[in-house]
Amino acid sequence: MDAEELLRRYQAGERDFTGVNLVRVKLKNVTLADAILTRSNLYGVKLNEVNLRVTQLDDANLGKAELDEVDLRNANLTRVCLNEAYLIRVDLSQANLREADLREAVLTKADMKMADLSHSLLYQAELIDTDLSYATIREADLQAASLENTNLKGADMTGANLEETKMRNVNLEDAILDGF
Numbered sequence: 001m002d003a004e005e006l007l008r009r010y011q012a013g014e015r016d017f018t019g020v021n022l023v024r025v026k027l028k029n030v031t032l033a034d035a036i037l038t039r040s041n042l043y044g045v046k047l048n049e050v051n052l053r054v055t056q057l058d059d060a061n062l063g064k065a066e067l068d069e070v071d072l073r074n075a076n077l078t079r080v081c082l083n084e085a086y087l088i089r090v091d092l093s094q095a096n097l098r099e100a101d102l103r104e105a106v107l108t109k110a111d112m113k114m115a116d117l118s119h120s121l122l123y124q125a126e127l128i129d130t131d132l133s134y135a136t137i138r139e140a141d142l143q144a145a146s147l148e149n150t151n152l153k154g155a156d157m158t159g160a161n162l163e164e165t166k167m168r169n170v171n172l173e174d175a176i177l178d179g180f
Contacts, residue, residue, distance in 0.1 A: 003022060018038045024045065037060055047065070053074060067085065075096070087107045089108070094115060098118045103124060113135065118140065127146070128148045128150075129149045133171075143165065154175060
């Protein structure tokens with residue numbers, strides 16, 4: 001399946017695209033809200049101004065993806081692979097990113113308010129101007145990550161690995177930092 005077929009089938013009302021293979025596809029200014037892309041291979045995709053609100057992306061591969069102004073509010077990204085991905089102005093508020101692989105990912109101006117990143121891998125990730133207020137980051141691995149101008153107000157970071165994590169201008173007001 002290519003991008004044109006995916007969009008045609010979506011516009012016809014189909015929502016289940018489990019296991020689709022769309023490596024290095026480019027999509028701009030489209031809506032795929034409520035789509036099921038579980039276990040899909042989206043390696044290296046370039047998404048710009050794409051609406052993926054409430055989309056199922058659990059166990060999907062988005063390694064080395066470039067996401068710019070993508071709406072992933074309330075999306076399920078459990079165990080998603082986003083390693084070495086670039087996420088710019090992405091809205092991940094209230095998204096489920098439990099056990100997600102964000103190793104060496106770069107997140108700039110991302111909105112991750114109240115997202116669940118429990119048990120996620122953020123090894124050497126860069127979070128710049130990112131809002132993680134009231135997020136759940138329990139038992140996450142942020143080893144050697146870099147957080148700059150990051151809002152962690154009220155975030156639950158119980159048991160998170162912050163070894164060698166670099167923090168500059170980070171708001172930790174009311175954050176829970178037990179057991180790290």
